[in-house]
C-alpha cells in the first residue's frame with residue numbers, strides 16, 4: 118500500500134507541475150501493476166476531494182505546509198474521511214512518508230501526526246460542498262444551465278464515473294447493467310482486461326454519452342464514412358461494427374496505433390490515416406463524416422479530475438477556431454445530401470451550441486436533424502436541435518460525460 122501512496126504523491130506532484138495523470142502513466146513503471154492502479158486511483162480521489170480536504174486540514178494547521186506535506190495531508194485526509202481507511206495505518210503511513218522528505222520532513226512529522234489525529238475524528242465531511250469547477254469553466258456553465266445545475270455537475274464530478282462499455286451487436290456482458298441508450302455499465306472497481314469478453318473483443322470501453330454521436334449518425338452497412346479525429350477509436354469501432362467502410366483520420370500516429378490495437382482486438386477493420394484532418398481529402402465525396410473535434414474535454418472531468426487543475430481556459434478560443442475550420446472542411450468532403458455529425462466532449466456552449474449555430478449561418482442550406490434515439494429524453498435536445506448531455510444526467514445511475522452533438526444535413 119505504501120508503494121501506491123508514494124506513487125500517488127508522485128502523480129500529484131506531477132499535476133502541480135502541469136502534467137496530466139495520463140501523461141504520467143510511465144512515471145510509475147517501477148511499481149507492480151496493482152500498485153500502479155491503486156496509485157492512480159488515490160491520486161484521482163485526492164483531486165476530486167481537494168477543496169474539502171483543504172477545508173478540514175485548514176481547521177487544524179497553524180501554518181501553511183509545504184506543497185509536498187500538503188499533498189501527504191490531503192491524501193491521508195481523503196483516505197480517512199472518504200475511503201474509510203483505518204486511522205492508525207493511514208496516520209502512520211503519512212508520518213513515514215513525511216519523514217522520507219528529508220530534514221524538513223523530520224521537522225514536519227510531528228505536526229502531520231497531530232493534525233491527522235484530529236482529522237480522523239473530524240465530523241461533517243459529507244456536508245462540505247464538492248470541489249468547485251474553476252471560474253473559467255464554472256461561469257459559462259452556470260450561465261448556460263443555471264446555478265443549481267452547476268452544483269449538480271460539481272457533485273457528479275466528485276462522484277466519479279462507472280465503467281461503460283459499447284457491445285458489438287448482440288454481445289452481452291454478465292453482471293453489467295444495460296442502459297436505456299444501449300451501452301453497458303459496470304458498477305464498482307473493475308479491471309478492464311479481466312472482464313468477460315475482453316480478449317474475444319465483444320466490447321470496448323466507451324462512456325454512454327460518447328457512444329451517442331455514432332448512433333446519431335446512424336451508419337449503414339457499406340456507406341463510406343470518415344471519422345476525422347478518430348483516436349483512440351471508440352467511434353471508429355462503432356462505425357466499423359455497423360458495417361460501414363470507415364477511414365479513421367488522426368493527426369497523432371502514436372494515438373492512431375491505439376485505434377489499430379482496438380480494431381484488432383475486436384476483429385473489426387478500418388483504413389487508418391495519420392494526417393491533419395484539415396488537409397486530408399478522399400478521392401470521391403463521402404456519404405457521411407463523424408467529426409469528434411478536439412475540444413476542452415470539460416465534459417470528462419468526472420473521469421479526469423486533473424483537468425480542473427491543469428487548464429486555465431486560455432486555450433478555448435484557439436480550439437473554437439480550429440473546430441469551425443474542421444466543420445467547414447468536413448462539409449466539403451461530403452456529397453450533396455450527405456450528413457455530418459459534429460461532437461465535442463465539452464460543457465461549454467461556445468464549443469457546442471454556438472459552434473453549430475455559427476456553422477448554419479456560414480452554410481446556407483445546411484440543416485440540423487433533431488435526434489430521435491432510444492434512451493434520449495426530450496430534455497437533452499437543445500433549441501437548435503442538437504443533443505446536450507451533462508455529468509449530472511442519470512445521477513442515480515452514475516451519470517454520464519458532458520457532450521454536445523448535432524447531425525447536420527448538407528443541401529441536395
Ligand SMILES: C[S@@+](CC[C@H](N)C(=O)[O-])C[C@H]1O[C@@H](n2cnc3c(N)ncnc32)[C@H](O)[C@@H]1O
Pocket residue numbers: 327345346347348349350351352353366367368369372392393394395409410411412462
Ligand atoms: C476527442 S479526441 C477523439 C476521440 C475519438 N473520436 C474516440 O471516440 O475515441 C480528439 C482527437 O483529435 C485528434 N486531432 C487533433 N487535431 C487534429 C487534426 N487537426 N486532425 C486530425 N486529428 C486531430 C487528436 O489527436 C485526438 O486523438
